[in-house]
Amino acid sequence: MATNRTFTMIKPDAVENNSIGGILKMINEAGFRIVAMKYTKLSAEAAGTFYEIHKERPFYGELVNYMSSGPIVAAILEKNNAVADFRTLIGATDPTKADEGTIRKIYAKSIAANAVHGSDSDENAQIEGDFYFSKLERF
Ligand code: IDP
Ligand code: MG
Numbered sequence: 001m002a003t004n005r006t007f008t009m010i011k012p013d014a015v016e017n018n019s020i021g022g023i024l025k026m027i028n029e030a031g032f033r034i035v036a037m038k039y040t041k042l043s044a045e046a047a048g049t050f051y052e053i054h055k056e057r058p059f060y061g062e063l064v065n066y067m068s069s070g071p072i073v074a075a076i077l078e079k080n081n082a083v084a085d086f087r088t089l090i091g092a093t094d095p096t097k098a099d100e101g102t103i104r105k106i107y108a109k110s111i112a113a114n115a116v117h118g119s120d121s122d123e124n125a126q127i128e129g130d131f132y133f134s135k136l137e138r139f
Pocket of ligand 1: 054059062063092093111112113114116117118120
């Protein structure tokens with residue numbers, strides 16, 4: 001069953017580059033509605049918990065340091081087929097391999113500092129949205 005919500009973060013590199021507005025514009029123009037949104041910063045501990053799924057990967061330490069290095073924008077997004085369509089909109093993890101016109105192709109600096117997060121499944125979209133937002137913060 002495809003649910004209609006996904007979760008995203010605008011990562012520290014894109015916030016630092018003043019790309020919040022440009023990325024949100026692309027998200028809205030692609031037909032996603034913003035259900036919840038927060039401008040915040042992850043502690044190293046919170047980043048470690050959020051990315052626990054990647055604990056065994058060689059870049060885990062680098063990822064946790066990077067994701068707690070500056071503020072981020074977290075959001076829940078709504079659209080039919082949200083998870084898959086958002087992955088298409090953001091493009092490949094490595095921006096040098098991302099399709100033209102994708103958010104990562106336009107805004108990402110590197111495979112680590114790749115501008116945006118997008119959930120990889122309905123189950124993780126739910127878990128990740130719950131990590132940041134209470135029921136009262138969703139509209
Ligand atoms: P995704 O964000 O496209 O789903 P994942 O494989 O889930 O990619 O990796 C999570 C995040 O970890 C990536 O978005 C990126 O920030 C970082 N990452 C992935 N692969 C590498 C790597 O090879 N070196 C450094 N960082 C990486
Ligand atoms: Mg992933």
